[in-house]
């Protein structure tokens with residue numbers, strides 16, 4: 001039994017294994033303990049080494065290679081034991097969803113019994129493999145529409161426990177102003193699909209912070225996301241996406257407050273891919 005916590009559990013934390021996060025794994029764990037968390041999950045980026053050579057046009061990649069994946073898994077097993085009396089540590093991965101690569105992911109997942117798998121989209125192979133921030137087309141609608149197609153595939157793939165940062169697209173790419181309503185409908189469709197597939201949707205600190213500063217024509221996509229989560233009763237996970245120890249649990253107090261205002265009472269954590277409902281503090 002997990003003791004009741006006064007702060008949400010952070011289920012999206014990176015480590016130096018991906019090559020672009022800073023600090024030691026134990027620094028992230030210590031920060032979570034300092035904040036009073038009872039449970040956290042590391043979810044570092046899996047690299048795309050498992051793709052076929054033709055798929056692997058890697059002019060942009062950012063995750064662990066095969067050797068680092070093995071080291072990461074084993075180090076987390078050690079850290080879990082070392083910290084077991086102070087905080088429950090879970091191990092997971094953030095995996096880029098690449099259409100057609102689902103079968104290549106499965107052997108990896110079977111080899112390492114991670115607690116939690118986040119699926120995310122940072123690039124759209126159909127439009128080249130670049131980071132979404134690098135799309136500057138005049139008409140951004142095809143990019144958005146392709147992104148949401150991929151997001152729907154994440155919640156339908158039967159691989160992932162939660163869809164990471166659906167807000168990534170609107171934080172990094174210019175919102176197509178004339179398409180607000182169509183995008184809001186796509187968000188609803190993904191949430192509804194997640195609900196029928198019993199897949200969680202991540203509420204990301206960065207998405208929350210973005211919505212505190214910006215809006216788009218027609219509404220606030222983050223609020224629309226939360227409203228649909230309530231409407232379809234979808235499980236949520238919460239993540240800071242920390243790439244530095246000081247960002248663990250970023251804005252979690254404000255975020256918990258907002259979630260409750262929106263009528264949500266529970267979020268979830270995972271252990272060996274099994275969902276556990278937790279009370280929003």
Ligand SMILES: [Zn+2]
Nearest residue numbers: 094120164165
């Ligand atoms: Zn990500």
Ligand SMILES: [Zn+2]
Nearest residue numbers: 012014094241
């Ligand atoms: Zn991340």
